Amino acid sequence: MDKFTVFTAVAAPYEKPNVDTDQLLPARFLRRPRSEGYQTFLFRDLRYNDDNSEKPDFVLNQAPYRNAGIMVADRAFGGGSSREQAVWALTDSGIRSVIASSFGDIFYNNAFKNGFLPVRLDQAVVEDLRAQLLKNPGARITIDLEKQTVLAPDGKTHGFDIGGFHKQSMLLGLDEVGVTLLNDPEISTFETAYKSRRPWMSAPPRPERG
Amino acid sequence: MKTCFEKIWDDHTVLVREDGQTLLYIATHLAHDGSSHAFNFLANKNLPVRRPDLTFATPDHGVSTLSHKLEDIPDLEQRQVVQTLTRNTGKFGITHFGLDDDRQGIAHVVGPEQGITLPGTTLVCGDSHTSTHGALGCIAFGVGASDIYHVLATQTTWQRKPKQMRVTVNGTIGKGVTAKDIILAIIGKVGTNGATGHVIEYAGPAIRALSIEERATVCNMSIEAGARAGMVAPDETTFAYVKGKPFAPTGANWDKAIAYWKTLPSDPGAKFDLEVTLDASELVPMLTWGTSPEDVAPITGRVPDPAKESDPKRRQAIQDQLDYMGLQPGQLLTDVKVDRVFIGSCTNSRIEDLRAAAAIARKGKVKIPSMISPGSTLVKKQAEKEGLDKIFKDAGFEWRESGCSMCVGMNGDLVGPKERCASTSNRNFRGRQGKEARTHLVSPAMAVAAALTGHFADVRDFL
Numbered sequence A: 001m002d003k004f005t006v007f008t009a010v011a012a013p014y015e016k017p018n019v020d021t022d023q024l025l026p027a028r029f030l031r032r033p034r035s036e037g038y039q040t041f042l043f044r045d046l047r048y049n050d051d052n053s054e055k056p057d058f059v060l061n062q063a064p065y066r067n068a069g070i071m072v073a074d075r076a077f078g079g080g081s082s083r084e085q086a087v088w089a090l091t092d093s094g095i096r097s098v099i100a101s102s103f104g105d106i107f108y109n110n111a112f113k114n115g116f117l118p119v120r121l122d123q124a125v126v127e128d129l130r131a132q133l134l135k136n137p138g139a140r141i142t143i144d145l146e147k148q149t150v151l152a153p154d155g156k157t158h159g160f161d162i163g164g165f166h167k168q169s170m171l172l173g174l175d176e177v178g179v180t181l182l183n184d185p186e187i188s189t190f191e192t193a194y195k196s197r198r199p200w201m202s203a204p205p206r207p208e209r210g
Numbered sequence B: 001m002k003t004c005f006e007k008i009w010d011d012h013t014v015l016v017r018e019d020g021q022t023l024l025y026i027a028t029h030l031a032h033d034g035s036s037h038a039f040n041f042l043a044n045k046n047l048p049v050r051r052p053d054l055t056f057a058t059p060d061h062g063v064s065t066l067s068h069k070l071e072d073i074p075d076l077e078q079r080q081v082v083q084t085l086t087r088n089t090g091k092f093g094i095t096h097f098g099l100d101d102d103r104q105g106i107a108h109v110v111g112p113e114q115g116i117t118l119p120g121t122t123l124v125c126g127d128s129h130t131s132t133h134g135a136l137g138c139i140a141f142g143v144g145a146s147d148i149y150h151v152l153a154t155q156t157t158w159q160r161k162p163k164q165m166r167v168t169v170n171g172t173i174g175k176g177v178t179a180k181d182i183i184l185a186i187i188g189k190v191g192t193n194g195a196t197g198h199v200i201e202y203a204g205p206a207i208r209a210l211s212i213e214e215r216a217t218v219c220n221m222s223i224e225a226g227a228r229a230g231m232v233a234p235d236e237t238t239f240a241y242v243k244g245k246p247f248a249p250t251g252a253n254w255d256k257a258i259a260y261w262k263t264l265p266s267d268p269g270a271k272f273d274l275e276v277t278l279d280a281s282e283l284v285p286m287l288t289w290g291t292s293p294e295d296v297a298p299i300t301g302r303v304p305d306p307a308k309e310s311d312p313k314r315r316q317a318i319q320d321q322l323d324y325m326g327l328q329p330g331q332l333l334t335d336v337k338v339d340r341v342f343i344g345s346c347t348n349s350r351i352e353d354l355r356a357a358a359a360i361a362r363k364g365k366v367k368i369p370s371m372i373s374p375g376s377t378l379v380k381k382q383a384e385k386e387g388l389d390k391i392f393k394d395a396g397f398e399w400r401e402s403g404c405s406m407c408v409g410m411n412g413d414l415v416g417p418k419e420r421c422a423s424t425s426n427r428n429f430r431g432r433q434g435k436e437a438r439t440h441l442v443s444p445a446m447a448v449a450a451a452l453t454g455h456f457a458d459v460r461d462f463l
């Protein structure tokens, strides 16, 4: 997984609330092999016409935002389905962070597994950031994960919260499964105790294979 | 003093890190045809499945509802992921209910039906509506591909303990009002963001009075209120439902299990971070009018009028939705014409849903294309045994095979552009059932009422 430390990029304002994962990545693209990349599917139906031509009014199709690395959205970003492909579509497009006042829980969790940082800021701050970006198309935002700050185009700094676990794995680019496998003895101890405490969970007719 | 959720959470905690992150043991994992990415990650790292006996699999998202022959899945990628599931489960020795198995169905219908979903457990699946299983009194939540890979490799997942919310539903529901109307009313009240970061426990007499299948409908849509999961503490209704199911405990183990399950309900005085109360006797049949599940209205109501909104942002948002949905401000909902009806999905495709639908279907003939996809092949067979299929076919419904079907449209069952669909599924998002599709969420009985009249209708007029 790519590390996330300090990230500076053009930020695109997107004022619509409730950007659900069906908008981020329509279901018909879910089956593509991971290795083929998901960048062409991001916001597919909002961004492109049926003949694959671009819809000029969609923010990511506008000149100042074509290379945006950050989006400043509204509330309830990434609600809906558990499809991690929604995160892949963002990261594969070079977008590594979304700033919003709230996120869908599963999306929020999926994000960190892919080096993608969802930043929660107050609704008023989010709206202010968007106003700045609209006034200054192509303006940049800097996100410093170590310090947990967002540096706005107007030079103001806003702090954000993030769990220590997520912060750690993002800063170091850790492979979560690798970390967990270090806890294998604890998992085995748990399993033995669980088996004797809840014997019906492993006894027939449940198939037991070891 | 602990909540039901805390008791189960603690029982599955392997360890808690200093930063508060919990390594949670997963008692049951359900896989489906969408799980192929996770199996690929596992293969890339050359890792085995730690506990193949704790994963159960069935294809649902992309299967054809016209036929359960593999070669009848028209989309090549789709067919491949169904084949991949067969291959992966075979390779690791995972129990698999394939397309040729009567136990195939939507994972969230199959789990409870087979007794794989049990009270007092943790359950994950790569689908957000995994919350459905909470009806049995377990912690069940959806995860993404990386987390599934993690569960396959370690049988655990890292989670931060969510906050807890209790939704108490008092009173009794009136005739024609269903579990679907209860959950739509709850979402309308708390909003799509109302339970974010929380697990909901549904409580109160109106919830206790529900069958397990009805509780499944309620828990299913917890996710539409923003919740991570929803659950109902196990009771006698739960035990009676689980007893005798194929994978349920038997003999001495059954007695031990019951004794434990009886300790699970929240202790009196246990603390919840949020409390919401609703009176079931005030509810009427509901439907959604907009493109978010929180946009609910009683069937006796009207399409909202943006001009009456004082907040300009909200006014614009409503106008946008009406434009997308092709609705007129102030229009009576019973005047809204419907183009097609879909009865199915993990929200409303169990046998009780089909019985409720058939009770209305026998009163007329469909005026618009209407299809039914049972939640599992066993549900389909049971319905046929009861003659429900005949009632549906006589009324003009299409009687299909089991799968996710038009809930997500991945198998080609799609709502056309600008077509209006009365659907028993759970999401009315833009484009969910097809590009530019206009989805209205309703109960099975309300869906049939729309099918028989060609517009939205109050199902109570049919009783």
Ligand code: SF4
Residues within 6 Å of the ligand: B060, B061, B106, B107, B108, B127, B128, B129, B345, B346, B347, B403, B404, B405, B407, B408, B425, B426
């Ligand atoms: S029926 Fe719909 S919501 Fe349920 S599992 Fe299938 S796609 Fe997901």
